Amino acid sequence: MKPKKLVECVPNVSEGRDPQKIEQLAQAVKGVPDVRLLDVDPDPDHHRTVLTIVGSPEGVEEAALKLVEKAVELIDLRQHKGEHPRMGAVDVIPFVPIQNVTMDECVELSKRVGRAIWERYEIPVYLYERSATRPEREDLATIRKGEFEGFFAKIQEPEWAPDFGERRVHPTAGVVAVGARPPLIAFNVNLGTGDLSIAKKIAQAVRGSSGGLRYVKALGFKLEDRGLVQVSMNMTNYEKTPLYRALALIEREAERYGVPVVGSEIVGLVPREALYQTAEFFLKLEDFRRDQVLEDRIERAFEEEA
Amino acid sequence: MKPKKLVECVPNVSEGRDPQKIEQLAQAVKGVPDVRLLDVDPDPDHHRTVLTIVGSPEGVEEAALKLVEKAVELIDLRQHKGEHPRMGAVDVIPFVPIQNVTMDECVELSKRVGRAIWERYEIPVYLYERSATRPEREDLATIRKGEFEGFFAKIQEPEWAPDFGERRVHPTAGVVAVGARPPLIAFNVNLGTGDLSIAKKIAQAVRGSSGGLRYVKALGFKLEDRGLVQVSMNMTNYEKTPLYRALALIEREAERYGVPVVGSEIVGLVPREALYQTAEFFLKLEDFRRDQVLEDRIERAFEEEA
Numbered sequence: 001m002k003p004k005k006l007v008e009c010v011p012n013v014s015e016g017r018d019p020q021k022i023e024q025l026a027q028a029v030k031g032v033p034d035v036r037l038l039d040v041d042p043d044p045d046h047h048r049t050v051l052t053i054v055g056s057p058e059g060v061e062e063a064a065l066k067l068v069e070k071a072v073e074l075i076d077l078r079q080h081k082g083e084h085p086r087m088g089a090v091d092v093i094p095f096v097p098i099q100n101v102t103m104d105e106c107v108e109l110s111k112r113v114g115r116a117i118w119e120r121y122e123i124p125v126y127l128y129e130r131s132a133t134r135p136e137r138e139d140l141a142t143i144r145k146g147e148f149e150g151f152f153a154k155i156q157e158p159e160w161a162p163d164f165g166e167r168r169v170h171p172t173a174g175v176v177a178v179g180a181r182p183p184l185i186a187f188n189v190n191l192g193t194g195d196l197s198i199a200k201k202i203a204q205a206v207r208g209s210s211g212g213l214r215y216v217k218a219l220g221f222k223l224e225d226r227g228l229v230q231v232s233m234n235m236t237n238y239e240k241t242p243l244y245r246a247l248a249l250i251e252r253e254a255e256r257y258g259v260p261v262v263g264s265e266i267v268g269l270v271p272r273e274a275l276y277q278t279a280e281f282f283l284k285l286e287d288f289r290r291d292q293v294l295e296d297r298i299e300r301a302f303e304e305e306a
Numbered sequence: 307m308k309p310k311k312l313v314e315c316v317p318n319v320s321e322g323r324d325p326q327k328i329e330q331l332a333q334a335v336k337g338v339p340d341v342r343l344l345d346v347d348p349d350p351d352h353h354r355t356v357l358t359i360v361g362s363p364e365g366v367e368e369a370a371l372k373l374v375e376k377a378v379e380l381i382d383l384r385q386h387k388g389e390h391p392r393m394g395a396v397d398v399i400p401f402v403p404i405q406n407v408t409m410d411e412c413v414e415l416s417k418r419v420g421r422a423i424w425e426r427y428e429i430p431v432y433l434y435e436r437s438a439t440r441p442e443r444e445d446l447a448t449i450r451k452g453e454f455e456g457f458f459a460k461i462q463e464p465e466w467a468p469d470f471g472e473r474r475v476h477p478t479a480g481v482v483a484v485g486a487r488p489p490l491i492a493f494n495v496n497l498g499t500g501d502l503s504i505a506k507k508i509a510q511a512v513r514g515s516s517g518g519l520r521y522v523k524a525l526g527f528k529l530e531d532r533g534l535v536q537v538s539m540n541m542t543n544y545e546k547t548p549l550y551r552a553l554a555l556i557e558r559e560a561e562r563y564g565v566p567v568v569g570s571e572i573v574g575l576v577p578r579e580a581l582y583q584t585a586e587f588f589l590k591l592e593d594f595r596r597d598q599v600l601e602d603r604i605e606r607a608f609e610e611e612a
Contacts (some may be wrong), residue, residue, distance in 0.1 A: 001307075002608035037605040054604050098604070180420040183600065189459070190592075213550075247589060264594040269600040272578070278585035285552060286496075286569040294314075295487065298360050301342035302308035 003034045003056035006099040007106060007184070009064055012091045013071055014080055016047045021074045026051065028070035034059035041130075047082025048091065050271070057101065057109055064093055064113050065120070066248035068176070070140055072121050076172040077148045081202050083122045085141075086090075089173035092140060094129065095180045098271075106180035108129045114164045114178040123170045124155065124162035131179035140177055148174045160303045185235040185274060187243055189250050191258040200231035202253045206231065206246060213249065215241035228262065238274045309340045309362035312405040313412060314489070315370055318397045319377055320386055323352040327380045332357065334376035340365035345574075353388025354397065358575070362448045363415055365409065370399055370419050373426055373427070374482070382478040383454045390448075393454050395479035398446060400435065404577075412486035415438045420470045420484040429476045430461065430468035437485040439469055454480045457594050481492060491580055492540040492573035493549055497558050498566040502528045505535035508559045512537065519555065521547035534568065544580045550587045 015021050019042075021286035022187050026040050035055030042049040053063050068090050073087035094115065095106040107130055133137040135160075146154045151174060155167045162175065169175055191199055199220030204210050207218035216236035221230045231250055235241060251261050273290075280288050291297055321327050325348075332346050341361030348355040359369050374396050381395035399419065401412040413436055420431035430504035438444040442465075452460045456599055457480060458468050461473045475481055496520050505526030520599060521543035527536045539557055550573065557567050577594075586594050597603055 002605060007606065016348050019433055036604070038603060054607065061327070204318070241591060243585075249343045261590060265592050266594060267599055269598055271600045272602075275585040275599070276581050278589060279549075279581040282588040283584060284374050284567060285548060286571050288572060292572055292575055293581070294404070296578070297344055297575060298310060298312065299563060301344055301360065 003059070004193050005057055005101045006054060006097040006100075007057050007101055007109065009053040009060045009093065010096065010097050011051050011064060011067055011093045012051070013049045013067070013075070013080070014047065014077060014086045014089055014091055015071075015075050016042045016049050016082065017044045022049050024074060025049070025067060025070050028066045029053055029063045031065040032063040032066060032135075035063045043084075045082070046084035047080060048086065054098065057105065059111055060095065061109060064095075065116055066106065067122070068093075068117055068121055072123070072170075072173045075271050078172060080148070085144050085147050085172050087144050087151055088123065088170075088176040090176050091144075092128070092177045093179075095178075096183050097180070098183070103130055103180055103182070108180045110180045113254050117176060117178070118162075118165035121170070121173065122165070122168070123173050124165035124168065124173060124175045124215050126204050127163040127176045127178035128177045131172045137163075143177050151175055151292075154247055182237045182239065183269075183271050185238050185243065185270050186233070187246065188230050188232045188260055188265050188267065189229050190210060190223065190226075190228050190263045190265075192262040193229060193257070194222075194227045195257075195259075196220060196229050198254070198257050198259055199231050203233075203252055204231070205253050208241075213241045213246055216246055235274075238271070238277075242277050242281070244276055244278050269302075286294050309365070309460045310405075311363055312360060313363050313407055313415065314402040315359040315366045315399065315400065317357050317370060317373055317399045319355045319357065319373070319381070319387070320383060320392045320395055320397055321377070321381050322355050323350045324390065324592075328355050330380060331355065331373060331376050334372045335359055335369045338369040338372060339366050341354075341369045341381065341477070346478050351388070352390035353588050354390050360404065363411065366401065366465060367415055367419055370401075370421055370612065374399075374423055374427055374429070378429070378476075378479045383480050385400065386454070391450050391453050393450050393452075393480050394429065394476075394482040395566075396482050397450075398434070398483045399485075401484075403486070403491050404489070409436055409486055409488070415483045415600035416483055416486045423453050423482060423484065424471035427476070428471070428474070429472065429479050431517065432481060432483045433469040434485040435484045435487040443469075453498060457481055465502045480597045488543045488545065489575075489577050491544050491576050492539070492550065493541050493552065494536050494538045494571050495553060495567055496529065496534050496536050496571075497560055497571045498568040499535060499563070499597075500528070500533045501563075502526060502535050504560070504563050504565055505537050508556055509537050509559045511537075511559050512539070512555050514547075519547045519552055521551055541580075543576070544583075548587070549580055550584050562599075 021297045039052040071089040110131040151169045203218035203220040208214045217234040228246040362497040377395040403412045416437040509524035511525040512518040514520045523540040
């Protein structure tokens with residue numbers, strides 16, 4: 001039965017090539033009560049695997065620690081080369097509130113897990129995103145700079161003491177970032193042109209880091225097989241920066257070049273609420289309450305009186 | 307626990323004024339296993355109450371029959387006057403497929419219920435909408451014409467033999483229409499003008515009966531307190547005539563009068579899918595699969611492996 005409180009955990013593990021090891025990592029998570037493994041997505045080029053775990057807060061906590069235990073056993077970062085920057089055998093462990101759980105509860109959860117990772121496995125832990133203990137640790141890229149090899153020096157710098165643990169990089173498993181964040185949506189918008197420079201200019205206009213929308217990360221890509229270009233986005237807080245607003249801005253910028261938006265895609269999963277808010281905006285709904293959604297109302301009715 | 311198969315039943319009962327009787331009618335439904343009463347909506351002017359019941363096919367079947375039993379006991383149509391046309395103590399019983407149930411299963415369910423209503427209570431039954439046995443019985447208004455008082459003559463006409471039962475109107479409970487139909491969405495669009503004639507003209511343009519969209523019923527109304535007018539719609543099949551298409555047509559027609567659409571509302575419940583398809587359309591999503599919706603995926607994961 002589905003637990004009442006639901007947390008998602010999306011750990012990134014630095015092994016994307018050996019199917020047997022990936023299977024062992026998945027198995028470490030699978031047996032945990034009140035937990036389901038929704039997805040295992042290995043990337044051989046980047047030599048990393050993204051697992052999507054969901055379950056009760058307690059279940060997800062245990063699953064995350066089991067995964068770290070297995071990763072320490074199987075992965076030796078001294079032998080690891082891939083395209084993606086990495087600093088740990090388990091590189092990053094984000095916790096995401098899904099249902100009947102607050103962000104604060106996920107921050108607390110990330111701290112319990114972080115403390116246990118140091119105590120059990122002697123891997124130094126950096127808290128990031130909403131769990132960060134100082135602003136410069138919110139951004140994962142800033143923490144990860146220097147990667148595994150560089151961390152033996154970095155960890156000795158005054159401002160880079162770990163949040164849990166001593167200034168000792170684990171010899172094979174490195175360090176790990178643990179934190180809480182909102183759900184992330186991968187949202188790509190396709191433009192009716194083959195001119196990559198236009199996608200790049202629009203990506204720059206729309207992303208928060210260069211002055212665009214606060215919770216958008218964006219890059220321009222070419223879709224060779226379709227002769228199109230794409231603005232590829234990570235929406236890091238769809239409640240504050242909704243999908244429809246990013247789309248509207250892209251459409252307006254594209255218009256300036258006489259280019260139409262010809263389609264879009266969501267890669268991976270999207271929370272219901274992101275679709276509800278989109279429908280609400282475009283239909284111009286007034287006073288739309290979420291308990292007007294038939295299936296949600298039905299679920300609540302059967303929960304309440306059960 | 308929520309049953310795997312879910313059917314909604316939205317019976318209309320000809321009692322909207324006596325709170326005690328309405329409570330007794332609601333109680334008749336409440337005890338049934340695997341059933342929840344989502345809503346009871348009495349309308350004193352129309353002297354009718356709409357109940358929204360949801361549950362397993364078997365549960366909803368039993369609940370519908372219990373409701374008819376109680377209505378026969380409490381309601382005497384000879385004493386009944388209200389603004390809304392009516393022909394039975396229970397006037398109409400539609401069954402709506404919600405989850406893991408086909409329309410065909412709801413048609414079969416409506417026929418079982420219809421047969422039982424005649425056999426147990428001697429109320430003649432007309433099958434309507436998807437359960438209709440001939441085209442002219444699809445439309446409830448056509449069946450209901452003449453109302454309770456007129457039915458004593460109408461039932462003797464060659465083409466108005468009941469689908470279940472003899473040509474004998476129940477002396478106090480009349481006749482009843484039973485059928486299966488898709489979920490209905492009440493969707494109203496507000497126009498930035500006080501000119502009722504514009505809302506009426508647009509309603510005529512958009513409704514199926516006068517040449518507009520096949521599954522739209524529409525009327526024009528005045529919102530006195532806001533100084534606006536409204537196109538008030540019943541969307542009778544949102545899969546074939548989606549909300550966004552009705553809105554687009556209204557916007558286009560309103561433009562011709564220089565009038566903007568200033569808002570809209572959904573009255574009552576709306577299926578998730580109607581919101582998903584709206585988001586999909588406006589975001590121009592390509593290949594969007596419903597198993598990409600995070601919460602739906604989670605639910606399935608916990609169902610499958612439980």
